[in-house]
Amino acid sequence: MGKTYIFGHKNPDTDTITSSLVMANFEQKLGNTEAVACRLGNPNKETEYVLNYLGIEAPKLIESVEDGANVILVDHNSPKESIDNLENVNILKVVDHHKLALETSYPLFYRAEAVGCTETVMYKLYRENGIEIDKKIATLMLSAIISDTLLLKSPTCTNEDVKAVKELAEIAGINYEEYGLEMLKAGTDLSSFSIDEILHLDAKAIDFKNVKAVVNQVNTADISDVMKMKVDLEARMNEIINEEGLDLFMLLITDIINSNSQVIALGKSASLVEKSYGVKLEDNTALLKGVVSRKKQVVPIMTENA
Amino acid sequence: MGKTYIFGHKNPDTDTITSSLVMANFEQKLGNTEAVACRLGNPNKETEYVLNYLGIEAPKLIESVEDGANVILVDHNSPKESIDNLENVNILKVVDHHKLALETSYPLFYRAEAVGCTETVMYKLYRENGIEIDKKIATLMLSAIISDTLLLKSPTCTNEDVKAVKELAEIAGINYEEYGLEMLKAGTDLSSFSIDEILHLDAKAIDFKNVKAVVNQVNTADISDVMKMKVDLEARMNEIINEEGLDLFMLLITDIINSNSQVIALGKSASLVEKSYGVKLEDNTALLKGVVSRKKQVVPIMTENA
Secondary structure, eight states, rough: OOOOOOOOOSSSHHHHHHHHHHHHHHHHHOOOTTTEEEEOOOOHHHHHHHHHHHHHOOOOOSEEEEOOOOOOOEEEOGGSSSOTTTTGGEEEEEOOSSSSSOSSSSEEEEEESSSOOOHHHHHHHHHHHOOOOOOHHHHHHHHHHHHHTTTTTTOOOOOHHHHHHHHHHHHHHHOOHHHHHHHHHTTTTOOOOOOOHHTTTTTTEEETTTTEEEEEEEEEEEEHHHHHHHHHHHHHHHHHHHHOOOOOEEEEEEEEETTTTEEEEEEETTTTHHHHHHHHOOEEEETTTOOOOOHHHHHHHHHHHO | OOEEEEOOOOOOOOHHHHHHHHHHHHHHHOOOOTTEESSOOOOOOHHHHHHHHHOOOOOOOOOOTTOOEEEEESOOOOOSSSOTGGSSSEEEEEEEBOOOOOOOOOOEEEOSSSSOHHHHHHOOOOOOHOOOOOOOHHHHHHHHHHHHHHTSSTTOOHHHHHHHHHHHHHTOOOOHHHHHHHHHHHHOOOOOOOOHTTTTTTTEEEEETTTEEEEEEEEESOOHHTTTTTHHHHHHHHHHHHHTSSSSSEEEETTTTTTTTEEESSSSSTTTHHHHHHHOOBTTTTEEETOHHHHHHTHHHHHHOO
């Protein structure tokens, strides 16, 4: 049936990159020998840590696929986060853990669960289909779950994520807490990035009802390290607001040790942050205590208050 | 967590009614003791045959649920085919086999596969979760698969549907071919229906791009039996077109023995049928050879040509 291109969202994170690799392995085990792991952007430093740890290559970088091609989406379903010609390709499968944002004109395999990480769903797919999980695949999966759940501490983390990490750590022969902390810390190294790059590291375009927003999240072990760049960050954020016609740009600086986020909010709808969290923005910024999950603690609350 | 209302689409068919009953059983086995099988309309004659065969009650008839209620959707995901306040309830799960037409602001359990019947997916869920399938549940499941695949003959029928029916027939202790033909024939009995009722038996509102259409499908063992009512059917179809502002009303009269459909097409976009199938409508009607599946042989082809 020709190649099957497997990819996650733009601005790939560890879940998106590893899910592409793991799904390609899964498909090959099911007999789809032409399944190819792909990516729509470059791995971040956290993901590089994982790939280097295992000594494996990143998925193949693609910008688009030919019309009519077979694709499998992992870790996303929104056309906004996918290839531009998504409506002209044949989506065979989706494996995801996000809200629904995809319409199709044909039925397909769609597997999503309200768990912390796509790889937790992948783990279940391996189990259900009786497919063996080797050390490498186990390490890829557990890395993503640790990444998405901030070492099982995020409110997005479910019992199923915890169970998967523990079982996968057993297979991989890894102390997941030590490994996970090193991996997360590797992801907080911003030293080689320009201001513009920092603002695109994990940026998602999200509409809170009629509020056109971008929410970018940057993990750190020390919020003050990132806040040193506040003036430069704000200058560029304002430029992006003008360039893209945004109503709101939220930068979440997330403390992975203490599980809080400092938000910098700019744009004409910045007060939506105050309304949503009962905080006062001072000099465009506020501490959102306990907020670490864009999906669970930002999107629904901001949407409800918009 | 309070009641969980489980229901399929409006104008329920055998898959929708049995999936609601089976999903309630599945949820209860998983510990969700407040799961309640519901329905948004009355069982058709085919479904009544199944319920009578097993001596069980239909799911509870509901018209709506309270805002904020927990619901599980089976055999549909489109808001158009569901309760009116779908956007104000909490969808816990979807189990389906249709194209995607649902947007949410939150992640959820979504399980769809491109198979012939929702119950084939339910069958896999029981297996994956190691939950026992008793004779009653097996009979409900296989009835739906036979209904949706016209005794495994529809192009929507996959190997997974065939496998499920054979395994379920074993559990139920049923000769599925004999049972299935009796069940399908029970569904073709139109004697007690008014013209208007016939036109709403299995009617779905579908937009083929900008063409606002209703496609109604009626199964029969003899097309000429239904065509005797053509004048009266057309008169009422034209009324519905005016009442609902439709561009197209397609009535598919499907011969379950020979696997063809006679179509009656009315409305200003009726020529879309001619273009899509390379046929000439004579007196508003044409034979569509081999066409038995609205999902696989009508929706994609009409959409592509619209």
